Amino acid sequence: MTSKMPDGKAMRDGQIFSARLNNVVTTEREFDELVTKSLPELLDRATSQTKRFLRETNQWGDDITHEKLALRWGYELVERFVVFGRTEVPCRPFFLLDSLIAKSFSQPDPLCYHKELLTPVGRFLDGLASRAVVSRDALIALFYHFYGFSQAHVVKLLGFGQAESQRVYKNFERWRQSGWQRTMNETGLSLSEIEVLEQELRARPDHLNNEVDRLMPVLQSHYRKSEPEHYPCLSEQKWGQLFHDDYGHDYRVWHLAFCRDCFMEVADHRQAELSNGSKPQVNLHIHPLKKGGVLALFGGDRGGRQHGHTRAQRLSRTSA
Amino acid sequence: MDTPELNDYRAHLLDALDDQPRRAAEERPVFLQVLVNHERVGSINCAEPNPAFACTTKDRSIQHLEIRSESGVLLGGCVAPEAGQRNLRLPVGKGSLILSVQNHFDGGSLQLRYEGAPGWWSQVASAIGLPAGAPSTAAPKVPVWTMTTAFAQIVLAVGVVALLAERVPNWLGSEDRAHQVEEEMAARQSTQDQIDQVHRQLAQLVEAQSAAMAVSRGEQDRIAQLNTLVDTVARTQQKLSSQVVAVQEDLKTVKTDVAQEVQSGMRVAVSAVEADRDMVRQDLQSIKSVNETLIKQVALLESRNRELHARLALTSLEVAKANAAAPKPTVVAKNDPPKDTPVATAVPVSDAIREADRQAFMFWVAFQDGTTEKSIEELVQEINGIKKGPMKSGWYSVEVNLPHPEPPDRFLESVKRAKIVKSVVTSKAMPPAQ
Numbered sequence: 115m116t117s118k119m120p121d122g123k124a125m126r127d128g129q130i131f132s133a134r135l136n137n138v139v140t141t142e143r144e145f146d147e148l149v150t151k152s153l154p155e156l157l158d159r160a161t162s163q164t165k166r167f168l169r170e171t172n173q174w175g176d177d178i179t180h181e182k183l184a185l186r187w188g189y190e191l192v193e194r195f196v197v198f199g200r201t202e203v204p205c206r207p208f209f210l211l212d213s214l215i216a217k218s219f220s221q222p223d224p225l226c227y228h229k230e231l232l233t234p235v236g237r238f239l240d241g242l243a244s245r246a247v248v249s250r251d252a253l254i255a256l257f258y259h260f261y262g263f264s265q266a267h268v269v270k271l272l273g274f275g276q277a278e279s280q281r282v283y284k285n286f287e288r289w290r291q292s293g294w295q296r297t298m299n300e301t302g303l304s305l306s307e308i309e310v311l312e313q314e315l316r317a318r319p320d321h322l323n324n325e326v327d328r329l330m331p332v333l334q335s336h337y338r339k340s341e342p343e344h345y346p347c348l349s350e351q352k353w354g355q356l357f358h359d360d361y362g363h364d365y366r367v368w369h370l371a372f373c374r375d376c377f378m379e380v381a382d383h384r385q386a387e388l389s390n391g392s393k394p395q396v397n398l399h400i401h402p403l404k405k406g407g408v409l410a411l412f413g414g415d416r417g418g419r420q421h422g423h424t425r426a427q428r429l430s431r432t433s434a
Numbered sequence: 435m436d437t438p439e440l441n442d443y444r445a446h447l448l449d450a451l452d453d454q455p456r457r458a459a460e461e462r463p464v465f466l467q468v469l470v471n472h473e474r475v476g477s478i479n480c481a482e483p484n485p486a487f488a489c490t491t492k493d494r495s496i497q498h499l500e501i502r503s504e505s506g507v508l509l510g511g512c513v514a515p516e517a518g519q520r521n522l523r524l525p526v527g528k529g530s531l532i533l534s535v536q537n538h539f540d541g542g543s544l545q546l547r548y549e550g551a552p553g554w555w556s557q558v559a560s561a562i563g564l565p566a567g568a569p570s571t572a573a574p575k576v577p578v579w580t581m582t583t584a585f586a587q588i589v590l591a592v593g594v595v596a597l598l599a600e601r602v603p604n605w606l607g608s609e610d611r612a613h614q615v616e617e618e619m620a621a622r623q624s625t626q627d628q629i630d631q632v633h634r635q636l637a638q639l640v641e642a643q644s645a646a647m648a649v650s651r652g653e654q655d656r657i658a659q660l661n662t663l664v665d666t667v668a669r670t671q672q673k674l675s676s677q678v679v680a681v682q683e684d685l686k687t688v689k690t691d692v693a694q695e696v697q698s699g700m701r702v703a704v705s706a707v708e709a710d711r712d713m714v715r716q717d718l719q720s721i722k723s724v725n726e727t728l729i730k731q732v733a734l735l736e737s738r739n740r741e742l743h744a745r746l747a748l749t750s751l752e753v754a755k756a757n758a759a760a761p762k763p764t765v766v767a768k769n770d771p772p773k774d775t776p777v778a779t780a781v782p783v784s785d786a787i788r789e790a791d792r793q794a795f796m797f798w799v800a801f802q803d804g805t806t807e808k809s810i811e812e813l814v815q816e817i818n819g820i821k822k823g824p825m826k827s828g829w830y831s832v833e834v835n836l837p838h839p840e841p842p843d844r845f846l847e848s849v850k851r852a853k854i855v856k857s858v859v860t861s862k863a864m865p866p867a868q
């Protein structure tokens with residue numbers, strides 16, 4: 115990683131920061147200033163510790179995918195460190211970072227590492243799901259990326275009223291404007307990788323959708339632990355009751371976005387109730403729903419056509 | 435590995451980190467998501483009147499707390515001690531989030547309250563030093579905060595013991611360890627109470643001082659009182675330390691890297707605590723004249739605390755790794771054990787110890803003349819023994835498995851009391867000479 119600092123001067127500065135990161139920082143302001151200047155060092159330190167952890171737990175391979183994973187997790191650790199650290203002054207930044215990292219890795223199942231998820235499509239899905247744990251925009255967007263549901267479908271699926279559907283529309287809007295791109299950047303999926311995925315989806319949609327269908331349980335069993343523990347799978351009858359008696363709105367969003375089986379059941383049931391729709395199925399979308407997708411609300415299948423998939427069109431019609 | 439693609443990615447991430455404060459500042463908080471230990475537990479709607487949120491966790495304490503916007507931007511958060519309290523006021527948007535975490539070792543509770551931007555009156559009031567609105571218990575004034583940290587060392591040492599308390603039964607698997615752990619916990623609790631008491635008094639003292647700016651008789655009394663309190667803490671601490679030594683003794687039998695790591699970490703923590711406690715005591719004595727010094731001192735102590743904390747955390751990393759590699763992890767990695775991992779060293783060690791716990795004990799017994807074979811059999815059965823080999827010149831060799839705490843002497847006494855028994859002897863292999 116020395117290519118970032120080719121000249122001797124920058125290197126010297128780096129060393130100065132290193133020393134300062136080992137010393138006590140006494141004020142919030144001092145902490146912020148120092149951290150802003152030393153982000154490369156902090157990121158490299160967190161990344162190399164992540165690598166060490168992966169190596170020592172037999173989860174390492176010498177390739178760019180693993181390097182990217184380590185960078186991504188290192189990044190997430192530094193992000194927390196930067197925000198948490200200000201509340202911890204006076205402190206020694208390096209020590210604090212180390213202790214934060216050690217604490218994170220001593221949690222049960224700290225990283226979602228599965229060999230099957232190292233493919234481009236696996237990394238794409240993993241990036242979406244891990245973002246959905248911290249971002250409601252991404253959480254709502256899962257319904258679109260996994261099943262091709264537009265905002266109108268999502269509102270109907272979840273049985274939301276006026277105020278909540280406003281929120282869903284905002285989620286879609288922010289995701290379209292910046293959330294998706296930021297997630298791709300932070301996941302380390304390059305433009306060309308995304309383009310290849312998009313091409314493959316166009317050429318062999320069933321092949322890729324089957325792959326998604328296969329990977330979803332792996333992914334969801336890891337990230338579903340991020341929901342409160344009192345959110346288990348429900349029987350068909352219980353789901354029906356929950357919608358009928360109009361409660362558990364948060365529950366619906368969280369569980370259905372992260373549980374394929376319950377989603378299929380509820381979506382099937384509610385589509386049959388709300389329209390004469392066909393069976394719901396996995397229907398991967400790589401890019402976020404384009405702005406024209408809003409029209410799906412008013413204009414039948416136009417939202418689906420925006421993205422050029424026959425499956426999407428079929429689903430859109432069911433909501434019109 | 436150094437490829438353009440990787441460098442590009444790294445540059446992206448650095449930009450994102452650099453941009454983080456700006457993104458956080460731009461967020462207008464409406465729905466705030468609350469994440470505890472990286473798991474989402476709920477949200478606050480700041481648009482509602484008196485937005486608040488509370489939750490409790492079981493099994494694990496609240497170690498990480500994150501507040502994120504609807505789009506996932508990290509707005510604030512903190513790490514909390516594994517046991518004890520953490521109170522914070524985080525600026526979020528124009529208002530602030532008042533949070534209070536209360537942890538014990540097997541769970542915790544969290545309370546959050548969002549306060550919108552203060553009106554002009556409360557700003558004026560605070561500027562001229564008037565209390566504006568109800569004083570919040572969750573956000574005491576600055577001196578109290580710095581004082582609190584001075585005692586973190588003591589809490590930390592207790593934390594080390596507690597860490598051991600969690601791990602040691604796994605290694606040793608004996609019941610009297612559990613008892614010892616209970617005692618340690620009790621000692622911890624009483625130390626904690628006393629520390630809390632000192633906190634309160636210290637806080638009062640500091641406030642009184644800055645207000646009065648003069649030495650009064652009453653303060654001197656209070657300082658004397660504080661000194662006795664600190665002494666009490668010291669005594670409890672000593673008791674605790676001796677228990678720590680006992681734990682160390684036990685650990686010596688566990689010859690693993692993990693044990694050594696923990697041992698050295700503990701020694702450092704304990705001695706540092708003792709040194710730091712003396713420093714705090716000195717500071718207390720000079721508190722009347724040098725308030726400033728104390729605050730600096732506290733900052734130093736705090737940084738030392740971080741060092742210890744980091745060391746402690748790294749130790750737990752070692753433990754975590756050992757466990758992540760084990761086929762049946764106990765402490766971490768409940769799901770997804772990595773495949774094809776080597777067997778961790780901790781496993782055979784603990785087995786060996788458990789084996790040793792069941793003391794196999796052998797002795798020789800002679801019976802009264804005329805005792806029937808049947809009643810001999812009955813006695814042997816009653817003590818759950820096994821006869822080893824045939825009778826040799828009037829002596830039977832018997833082997834029993836004694837439960838760990840039972841001393842062999844007491845056991846032999848009870849055998850001797852049996853009517854049919856003439857004599858009992860322990861000798862390794864040969865029957866005693868007639």
Ligand SMILES: [Zn+2]
Nearest residue numbers: 226227336770
């Ligand atoms: Zn996983």
Ligand SMILES: [Zn+2]
Nearest residue numbers: 347348373376
């Ligand atoms: Zn389910």
